[in-house]
Amino acid sequence: MTEVREPELGSVLVVVPTYDEAGNLGPVLDRLAAAAPDVHVLVVDDNSPDGTGRLADARAAVDPRVHVLHRPGKSGLGPAYVAGFGWARAHGYQVVVEMDADGSHPPERLPALLAALADADLVLGSRWVPGGQVLDWPRHRLAISRVGNVYTRWALRLPLADATGGFRAARAELLDRIAFDQVASQGYCFQVDWAWRAHRAGARVAEVPITFSERTVGRSKMSASIVGEALARVTWWGLLDRAADWLPGRVPRPVPARDRNGRRTRALR
Numbered sequence: 001m002t003e004v005r006e007p008e009l010g011s012v013l014v015v016v017p018t019y020d021e022a023g024n025l026g027p028v029l030d031r032l033a034a035a036a037p038d039v040h041v042l043v044v045d046d047n048s049p050d051g052t053g054r055l056a057d058a059r060a061a062v063d064p065r066v067h068v069l070h071r072p073g074k075s076g077l078g079p080a081y082v083a084g085f086g087w088a089r090a091h092g093y094q095v096v097v098e099m100d101a102d103g104s105h106p107p108e109r110l111p112a113l114l115a116a117l118a119d120a121d122l123v124l125g126s127r128w129v130p131g132g133q134v135l136d137w138p139r140h141r142l143a144i145s146r147v148g149n150v151y152t153r154w155a156l157r158l159p160l161a162d163a164t165g166g167f168r169a170a171r172a173e174l175l176d177r178i179a180f181d182q183v184a185s186q187g188y189c190f191q192v193d194w195a196w197r198a199h200r201a202g203a204r205v206a207e208v209p210i211t212f213s214e215r216t217v218g219r220s221k222m223s224a225s226i227v228g229e230a231l232a233r234v235t236w237w238g239l240l241d242r243a244a245d246w247l248p249g250r251v252p253r254p255v256p257a258r259d260r261n262g263r264r265t266r267a268l269r
């Protein structure tokens with residue numbers, strides 16, 4: 001069995017949610033194993049009709065670094081990650097990574113994300129910092145991502161360039177601090193939700209540039225309802241947060257503005 005210990009960070013679990021990714025999963029796991037041979041992977045499959053779950057099982061049968069969590073049906077990215085994070089905590093992993101199965105997130109950047117975690121609690125793979133980029137996205141997708149991130153930054157006063165991205169690494173103890181199992185968002189709003197909670201909990205958040213590539217196989221699960229959920233929730237949280245400024249004590253903050261020790265949370269580096 002491959003030893004997964006790293007000198008400072010401890011054992012690493014990459015959680016990969018899948019729904020109909022039969023054409024992508026194998027190549028992504030190969031790339032990950034080549035880029036970061038010591039990490040473990042948990043595939044969280046929502047009973048994909050195309051047999052992705054069976055492919056993952058076949059892989060797990062021959063590779064002790066690969067694990068599979070089967071869920072009964074499609075219930076969205078957020079719940080899949082919450083289940084995966086719970087599994088990671090139950091199995092004692094010290095670092096938890098999020099990565100899509102569709103090849104958009106380059107596994108080759110994982111070592112850079114893990115290296116940045118030496119001085120951070122959460123590291124975001126970022127498309128919108130210098131050195132980051134998106135390949136082959138149509139204009140409307142670029143616009144949704146850019147405008148969505150600018151709006152999120154303003155509405156939530158969240159000083160991050162790419163809070164919607166889903167390639168990130170976190171110290172597992174941070175997940176406990178933010179009570180990740182209470183993060184209710186379904187789609188990519190889930191990413192904004194827990195990045196904001198982490199920031200508010202006083203976490204050190206860093207961003208590392210990545211090149212995000214449009215998937216070449218399979219179908220995106222992005223939909224108008226996923227964008228709508230993000231827009232509605234971010235707007236509501238932003239309004240509640242302003243209301244809590246204006247009416248202190250009368251309107252509760254949507255997430256705490258102080259960390260567990262009662263210190264006011266600080267600006268991110």
Ligand SMILES: Nc1nc2c(ncn2[C@@H]2O[C@H](COP(=O)(O)OP(=O)(O)OP(=O)(O)O)[C@@H](O)[C@H]2O)c(=O)[nH]1
Nearest residue numbers: 017018019044046075076077080100101220221222
């Ligand atoms: N388990 C599970 N995985 C999901 C679900 N929806 C999407 N995924 C996976 O989550 C990852 C991201 O989904 P995508 O369809 O690529 O959606 P996206 O990355 O938000 O959208 P694009 O930017 O268009 O690629 C992929 O690995 C999907 O297979 C779901 O309901 N359950």
Ligand SMILES: [Mg+2]
Nearest residue numbers: 100102104215
């Ligand atoms: Mg994708």
